[in-house]
Amino acid sequence: MYGEQPLFGLLNRIGGAPVADHRPWPRYRVTREGWLSLIEEMEGSAWSLLGLWGEPKEVFVALREDMSGDIAVVSLECPQGRFPSLSAVRPSANRLERAAHDLYGLTAERTTDPRPWLDHDAWGVRRPLSDRPGAPSPNPGPYTFLPVEGEGLHQIPVGPVHAGIIEPGHFRFTANGETVVRLEERLGYVHRGIEGLMRGKPVAEAARLAARISGDSTVAHSLAFARAVEAAVDLRVPPRAVWLRALMAELERVANHLGDIGAICNDAAFAFMLAEMSQLREAVLRAADLCFGHRLMMDRVVPGGVAADLPERGPALLLDLCAELRRRFPPLVTIYDGKASLQDRTVGTGIVSTGLVNRFGASGPVGRASGRGLDARRNPGYAPYDDLEFEVPVLTECDVNARVWIRIREVEQSIALIEQIARRMPGLPRGLDGTTPLPLVPLEAGQGGAGTREGLSLVESFRGDILTWVRVEADGTIGRCHPRDPSWFQWPLLEAAIEGNIVADFPLCNKSFNCSYAGHDL
Amino acid sequence: MFKHILKSLTGGPVTEAGPSPSDPALAELAGKLEKAAKARLGRSLSIREVDAGSCNGCELEIHALNNPIYDLERFGIRFVASPRHADVLLVTGPVARNMREALVRSWDATPDPKWVVACGDCAVSGGLFRDGYACVGPVNEVLPVDLHIPGCPPRPADLLAALLALLETSAAR
Numbered sequence: 263m264y265g266e267q268p269l270f271g272l273l274n275r276i277g278g279a280p281v282a283d284h285r286p287w288p289r290y291r292v293t294r295e296g297w298l299s300l301i302e303e304m305e306g307s308a309w310s311l312l313g314l315w316g317e318p319k320e321v322f323v324a325l326r327e328d329m330s331g332d333i334a335v336v337s338l339e340c341p342q343g344r345f346p347s348l349s350a351v352r353p354s355a356n357r358l359e360r361a362a363h364d365l366y367g368l369t370a371e372r373t374t375d376p377r378p379w380l381d382h383d384a385w386g387v388r389r390p391l392s393d394r395p396g397a398p399s400p401n402p403g404p405y406t407f408l409p410v411e412g413e414g415l416h417q418i419p420v421g422p423v424h425a426g427i428i429e430p431g432h433f434r435f436t437a438n439g440e441t442v443v444r445l446e447e448r449l450g451y452v453h454r455g456i457e458g459l460m461r462g463k464p465v466a467e468a469a470r471l472a473a474r475i476s477g478d479s480t481v482a483h484s485l486a487f488a489r490a491v492e493a494a495v496d497l498r499v500p501p502r503a504v505w506l507r508a509l510m511a512e513l514e515r516v517a518n519h520l521g522d523i524g525a526i527c528n529d530a531a532f533a534f535m536l537a538e539m540s541q542l543r544e545a546v547l548r549a550a551d552l553c554f555g556h557r558l559m560m561d562r563v564v565p566g567g568v569a570a571d572l573p574e575r576g577p578a579l580l581l582d583l584c585a586e587l588r589r590r591f592p593p594l595v596t597i598y599d600g601k602a603s604l605q606d607r608t609v610g611t612g613i614v615s616t617g618l619v620n621r622f623g624a625s626g627p628v629g630r631a632s633g634r635g636l637d638a639r640r641n642p643g644y645a646p647y648d649d650l651e652f653e654v655p656v657l658t659e660c661d662v663n664a665r666v667w668i669r670i671r672e673v674e675q676s677i678a679l680i681e682q683i684a685r686r687m688p689g690l691p692r693g694l695d696g697t698t699p700l701p702l703v704p705l706e707a708g709q710g711g712a713g714t715r716e717g718l719s720l721v722e723s724f725r726g727d728i729l730t731w732v733r734v735e736a737d738g739t740i741g742r743c744h745p746r747d748p749s750w751f752q753w754p755l756l757e758a759a760i761e762g763n764i765v766a767d768f769p770l771c772n773k774s775f776n777c778s779y780a781g782h783d784l
Numbered sequence: 785m786f787k788h789i790l791k792s793l794t795g796g797p798v799t800e801a802g803p804s805p806s807d808p809a810l811a812e813l814a815g816k817l818e819k820a821a822k823a824r825l826g827r828s829l830s831i832r833e834v835d836a837g838s839c840n841g842c843e844l845e846i847h848a849l850n851n852p853i854y855d856l857e858r859f860g861i862r863f864v865a866s867p868r869h870a871d872v873l874l875v876t877g878p879v880a881r882n883m884r885e886a887l888v889r890s891w892d893a894t895p896d897p898k899w900v901v902a903c904g905d906c907a908v909s910g911g912l913f914r915d916g917y918a919c920v921g922p923v924n925e926v927l928p929v930d931l932h933i934p935g936c937p938p939r940p941a942d943l944l945a946a947l948l949a950l951l952e953t954s955a956a957r
């Protein structure tokens with residue numbers, strides 16, 4: 263049922279007015295009637311919801327027609343602070359709408375779930391980013407979890423502080439004996455107000471905030487932010503910077519996947535694999551440190567280019583790293599594959615159906631292990647990946663094991679990508695005396711138009727696609743930035759994955775997702 | 785797999801020699817512990833990590849301490865699952881207001897004598913997040929902090945050096 267109604271055709275037909283200086287994909291502003299027809303059309307179409315965010319007087323939604331790759335942003339002005347909810351036709355919109363309500367005071371009409379989400383009554387203010395922030399509620403009640411009825415059910419509340427060294431969040435399990443009947447998540451504990459802090463900041467300062475949205479994807483979030491800004495101001499970055507960015511992104515992907523594979527096995531009581539994988543991860547981080555001066559490569563991708571270039575011996579060092587990984591990784595994969603006791607835990611555990619990942623538009627290993635084979639590096643695609651050879655692995659087993667295998671295959675692909683990049687990197691490396699200038703172009707004021715300019719980007723992190731939307735004001739500051747982490751569309755699926763599994767398998771399922779709390783809570 | 789293990793057994797440890805306890809950390813602690821409880825901890829420390837609004841970068845490096853290369857446990861320092869078992873709260877993040885209560889409760893649940901370590905620029909100063917409605921700022925605005933480890937995130941070697949300093953000073957009593 264894909265594409266029976268082309269996205270752009272519909273947007274023109276419902277009277278959407280294209281907004282100037284929105285790049286690289288168009289933004290249409292629609293009337294309330296147009297918005298309602300859009301909801302009606304979404305019911306019968308398979309367009310993916312890529313994001314939904316608010317401003318004090320307007321709500322935005324980004325959509326993609328998966329087959330053609332067409333992307334568009336649709337917005338509706340809501341002077342009264344109300345808009346018709348998308349949650350009935352796209353359940354993935356619900357938490358985003360609740361966030362827009364908590365931050366901007368926008369009310370989603372006829373929503374499937376009106377409870378607060380990020381606002382825990384602890385900020386001392388309500389609707390902090392709206393035009394008229396409100397006084398805190400005088401006597402905040404407890405958060406109401408969804409009611410559960412049935413014989414022999416008991417509840418297990420977990421968190422926000424968990425047993426391991428992990429981020430905080432609350433999980434409310436309802437179990438029947440050992441079996442989980444329902445999991446309900448409550449998130450928002452690490453909300454730091456990033457969207458508010460970005461407002462009015464010069465681009466360079468906002469970029470430092472973007473780098474700290476989710477530390478494990480600092481490169482990917484920085485890249486998404488940089489690409490959105492560059493799209494807005496119509497800036498071309500030097501080819502060498504484009505390749506260095508991809509190099510950092512692939513190093514980040516390998517490091518995280520190695521860590522995840524080890525951690526998943528560890529949660530199946532196979533600590534050996536964690537010990538081995540964490541050594542490989544350490545090797546990657548040390549190489550990143552030697553090449554870019556930071557183990558996680560934080561603040562190295564910046565709007566306009568990169569803030570660090572490879573040293574002269576960088577390519578050789580990276581090829582050595584790849585050789586080491588090629589030597590040490592495959593035997594470990596063989597061990598994973600051959601351990602019946604391990605497979606017993608991961609095969610058939612934590613199943614998420616293909617229908618569900620499509621409905622929620624889940625990306626990354628969670629989507630690809632359940633048959634949703636999209637990868638932002640290919641669709642919509644961005645440089646230099648069109649110039650590089652790699653495959654996007656897809657599986658249809660939908661379980662923890664499949665999510666492990668997607669990561670294994672992606673480690674292999676990324677190693678090959680790092681080798682290609684190290685061999686073919688255009689431009690001159692930084693000399694020992696530091697004379698070669700950095701591949702970085704300065705952002706001039708007024709570039710790409712005199713007024714406000716808007717940009718959108720879609721970037722593949724190790725976790726899935728990151729959507730970042732920015733508005734750059736005439737004076738070069740950030741008017742609004744909305745970074746949507748892939749976790750938004752994966753967290754809800756974890757609730758589905760654990761259903762019918764035993765409580766003891768939750769850590770395993772959770773690790774196989776490895777959603778970001780910080781990236782989601784912002 | 786057994787071949788692999790055999791190789792590991794005969795190949796010698798991959799663990800690197802530990803750093804010496806960091807000097808600035810020792811200096812900071814020397815003053816603090818004069819006043820602190822004088823219980824001997826027998827050269828072992830149990831740490832409860834609390835993420836109070838971190839970006840998770842700090843957690844990644846704290847995790848690295850447990851890998852065979854840094855191998856924190858050889859020094860008698862280990863991470864525990866509950867604050868009730870802990871001597872030290874290792875706090876990251878700019879204390880998101882949504883986490884403030886959970887942080888204070890974790891501290892209340894930690895038995896005396898206890899130490900609080902602020903890990904990372906966010907926990908030390910509030911980092912980029914100190915202004916705004918959502919964060920309190922530095923951890924010491926909420927709890928008494930005994931040791932600050934700057935860095936964004938601190939490198940594992942720096943974390944190790946600082947924690948060793950804490951171990952030395954607390955064991956010297």
Ligand code: SF4
Pocket residue numbers: 474477837838839840841842876877903904905906907911935936937938
């Ligand atoms: S100090 Fe840096 S790495 Fe640590 S939580 Fe803060 S931003 Fe993240």
